Amino acid sequence: MVDFTRPVTHTGYKNAEKLKKHYHRVYKQITELPYDLRKGIDIKNIEDKKSWYADNHFMSIPNTGNATPFVFGGAFYLVASIFIIGYVKDGTLKPFEIFLFVLSSLLAIFFTIYYFTKPKKEEILNRRDGLITIPGVLWQKNITIPFKECLFVYSTGGEDGTGAYSLQVMRPSKSKFGTLEDFSVGQGYCYKDMSFICWYMDKNRPLPPGTAFDAYRDWDYERRKAAGFPRPLYPSNIATPEATKEQQAERKRIGGW
Numbered sequence: 001m002v003d004f005t006r007p008v009t010h011t012g013y014k015n016a017e018k019l020k021k022h023y024h025r026v027y028k029q030i031t032e033l034p035y036d037l038r039k040g041i042d043i044k045n046i047e048d049k050k051s052w053y054a055d056n057h058f059m060s061i062p063n064t065g066n067a068t069p070f071v072f073g074g075a076f077y078l079v080a081s082i083f084i085i086g087y088v089k090d091g092t093l094k095p096f097e098i099f100l101f102v103l104s105s106l107l108a109i110f111f112t113i114y115y116f117t118k119p120k121k122e123e124i125l126n127r128r129d130g131l132i133t134i135p136g137v138l139w140q141k142n143i144t145i146p147f148k149e150c151l152f153v154y155s156t157g158g159e160d161g162t163g164a165y166s167l168q169v170m171r172p173s174k175s176k177f178g179t180l181e182d183f184s185v186g187q188g189y190c191y192k193d194m195s196f197i198c199w200y201m202d203k204n205r206p207l208p209p210g211t212a213f214d215a216y217r218d219w220d221y222e223r224r225k226a227a228g229f230p231r232p233l234y235p236s237n238i239a240t241p242e243a244t245k246e247q248q249a250e251r252k253r254i255g256g257w
Contacts, residue, residue, distance in 0.1 A: 001055055001057065002053055002055075002058065002060075003058075004053070004057075004058040004060055004124045004126065004133075005126065005129070006122070006124060006126070006131070006133045006142070006144045007144060008131065008144050008145065008146070009141070009142075009143050009144045009145070010143055010144070010145045010172040011145065011146060011149060012145075012149045012172070013149075013151065013170070013172050013173075013178075014172070015173075015178075016151065019151065019170060019178045020151070022178075023151075023153035023170065023180075024153055024154050024156065025151070025152070025153055026152040026153055026154050026167060026190050026191065026194045027152075027194075028147075028148075028152070028194065028198050028234050029194070029195075029198060029234055029235045029236065030195040030198050030199055030234065030235070030236035030237070030238050030240075031191050031194075031195055031236075031237060031238070032187075032189070032191045032192045032195040032238070033195070033238050034187050034192050034193075034195050034196035034199065034208060034209070035186075035187055035192070035196075035210075036209045036210035036211070037054065037186075037196075037208060037209070037210035037211075037212040037213070054212045054213065055213075055215075055216055056127065056128075056207060056213065056216035056219060056220045057126070057127055057128040058124060058125065058126055058127065058128070059124065059125040059127070059185075059200060060122070060123070060124050061123040061124070061125070061183075061185055062123075063121040063122065063123045063135055064182070069111040069112075069114045069115035069118065070111075070115055072107070072111050073107075073108055073110075073111030073112050073114075073115060076104045076105070076107040076108035076111065077104075077108045079100070079104040079108075080101055080104045080105045080108055083097055083100065083101035083104070084101075114138070114139075117139070118138070118139060119136070119139065119140075119141055119142065120142075121135035121142070122134075122135060122142050123135065123183060124144075125147075125197065125200060125201060126147075127200055127201055127203050128203070130146055130147050130148060130201065130203070131144055131145070131146060131147060132144070132145060132146075132147045132150050132169070132201075134169050134171065134181050134183065135181055136171070137171070137179055143171055143172060145172060147201050148233075150169060150170075151169070151170040152167060152168065152169055152170070152183070152190075152194060153168050153169075153170060153180065154166065154167060154168065154190040155168055155180075155182075155190075165189055165190045165191075166182055166184060166190060167182070167183050167184055167185075167190040167193040167194055167197075168180040168181060168182055168183060169181050169183040183197075185197060195236075195238070196208055198234045198236075199236075199240065201233075201234075202232050202233045202234050203224075203233075204224065204229075204230045204231060204232045204233055205232050205236075205240045206220065206221070206224075206240055206241070206242050206243065207220055217243045218243075221242060221243065221247055224251075225250070225251075225254065228254060228255060229251045229254050229255025229256075229257070230255065231255065231256075231257055232257075
C-alpha cells in the first residue's frame with residue numbers, strides 16, 4: 001500500500017457564499033450508479049504510481065496538468081519552426097508572421113521553463129482521513145482540504161455544449177470568482193463522477209463497485225463492523241449493499257440500515 005497522506009493546507013473558503021452564487025453547484029450526494037472501477041481496464045495498473053492508484057485508503061488520479069506544458073510547449077515550438085523554415089525558404093517574413101513567430105517562441109520558452117520548474121500536480125482522494133488534494137494554479141503548491149468542506153461545480157461548456165457537465169472542484173481563493181480544476185474520475189458525467197467520489201469518500205459505506213476494490217472489501221467490512229456500522233455520511237438514492245447477503249444482514253442487525 002502506498003501512503004498518499006498529505007498535510008492539510010486549507011480549511012473552508014473565506015468567501016464561500018459569494019463563490020456559490022457564481023457557479024452551478026454539484027452537491028455531495030449519490031444520485032447515479034457509477035461504472036465499475038475494474039483493475040486492468042479503467043485502472044491500467046493500480047500499482048503504477050505514475051497513473052492510477054486505488055485501495056481502501058487512497059485514490060490517486062492522473063492529472064493532465066503534468067503533461068500540459070509538454071504538449072503546449074511542443075506545439076508552440078512546432079509553430080515557431082514553421083516560420084523559421086518559411087524564412088529560410090523565402091528570405092522574408094510579413095509583419096504579422098513576425099508577430100506570430102515571436103509570440104510562439106516566447107510561449108514555447110515559457111512552457112519549457114514551466115515544465116522543468118512546476119510542482120508535481122496531484123489529485124488524491126483520502127478516504128481514511130476524509131481529505132482531498134487538488135493541484136494549485138501554475139506554480140502554486142497543491143491544496144489539501146477536508147472533503148466535507150470542498151465545493152464542486154460543473155462546467156457549462158461552449159455555445160454548442162461541448163465540454164459541458166464536467167465535474168470541477170473549486171480552489172480556496174481570495175478571488176471573488178475563484179479558480180477551478182477539472183476533477184473527473186473517469187465516469188464521463190459530473191453527477192456520475194460526484195456519485196462515485198461520494199461513495200468512495202463515505203467511509204461508512206462499503207467500497208464502490210468494481211474489482212479494483214475487491215481485495216479490500218473484507219478488511220473494510222470488519223473495520224465498519226467494529227465501529228458499529230455508523231450510518232452513511234452523504235445521502236443516496238442508490239442502494240449500497242455489502243459484498244455478501246450475510247454481511248448485509250449483519251449490517252442491518254447491528255447498524256440498522
